[in-house]
Amino acid sequence: MNRTLIIGASGQIGKILTQQMLDDGHHVVALVRDKQKLSDINSENLTIFEQDLNSDFSAAFDQCSNVVFVAGSGASTGADKTLLIDLWAACRAADYAKSNHVKHFIMISSIGADEPLKGSETMQPYLVAKHMADEHLINSGLQYTIIRPGTLTNDKSKANFSTERPKDKSQAVITREDVALAVLYRVKNPVKENSIVELFNGNDSIAQTF
Numbered sequence: 022m023n024r025t026l027i028i029g030a031s032g033q034i035g036k037i038l039t040q041q042m043l044d045d046g047h048h049v050v051a052l053v054r055d056k057q058k059l060s061d062i063n064s065e066n067l068t069i070f071e072q073d074l075n076s077d078f079s080a081a082f083d084q085c086s087n088v089v090f091v092a093g094s095g096a097s098t099g100a101d102k103t104l105l106i107d108l109w110a111a112c113r114a115a116d117y118a119k120s121n122h123v124k125h126f127i128m129i130s131s132i133g134a135d136e137p138l139k140g141s142e143t144m145q146p147y148l149v150a151k152h153m154a155d156e157h158l159i160n161s162g163l164q165y166t167i168i169r170p171g172t173l174t175n176d177k178s179k180a181n182f183s184t185e186r187p188k189d190k191s192q193a194v195i196t197r198e199d200v201a202l203a204v205l206y207r208v209k210n211p212v213k214e215n216s217i218v219e220l221f222n223g224n225d226s227i228a229q230t231f
């Protein structure tokens with residue numbers, strides 16, 4: 022059975038994804054800095070690897086075929102943590118994945134990471150970090166899927182998608198549950214081509230979208 026490493030498994034998307042993957046019969050290696058945050062998930066297919074992303078977390082990649090980077094420093098931290106997590110930890114994750122011959126790396130990036138200077142002044146450092154982490158992955162030689170979701174919501178899954186950025190900014194949103202569903206779909210349906218997609222709730226099924 023393929024093992025999938027989820028980096029940031031205690032986060033909002035990360036935890037939903039961990040549960041979805043376990044429910045679907047996958048073996049998950051959950052990289053978290055506080056294992057108590059997963060104490061309500063019980064499965065013999067779950068291996069918890071407790072490590073802060075500011076230290077060496079290379080051992081978590083052992084025997085993992087897929088890696089999902091869904092960690093982030095969060096909106097309430099400063100640019101220092103954005104650099105350390107959204108940029109530096111993401112780049113190191115790609116390096117560790119390469120050394121461990123990972124088959125597929127899925128990066129949760131962000132809408133706007135393609136053109137950071139088009140974002141608001143407060144968002145620009147974050148978007149630069151996401152942009153450069155994406156570039157590092159693109160240049161790594163790994164097979165990759167980069168998902169750049171719109172603004173995340175905690176609404177219930179709509180199970181419909183679009184990769185076309187809506188003209189109305191208020192419509193450029195996607196539920197965290199649906200981002201997790203898209204990742205699960207890509208793990209189950211790998212493709213040879215690398216891809217970078219913006220992702221929103223829309224009108225198509227995931228199979229039509231990806």
Ligand SMILES: NC(=O)c1ccc[n+]([C@@H]2O[C@H](COP(=O)([O-])OP(=O)(O)OC[C@H]3O[C@@H](n4cnc5c(N)ncnc54)[C@H](OP(=O)(O)O)[C@@H]3O)[C@@H](O)[C@H]2O)c1
Nearest residue numbers: 029031032033034054073074092093130131170171172173
């Ligand atoms: N918010 C938006 O509208 C939006 C839009 C597009 C993309 N995104 C991106 O989507 C991704 C997931 O979002 P989310 O809302 O699910 O994020 P989240 O709930 O803030 O989860 C972030 C995860 O990163 C982990 N983390 C942070 N610093 C760490 C460290 N030093 N060591 C180990 N783990 C660390 C957190 O661990 P703890 O649980 O221990 O804190 C948590 O598991 C992020 O990359 C975010 O930038 C967000």
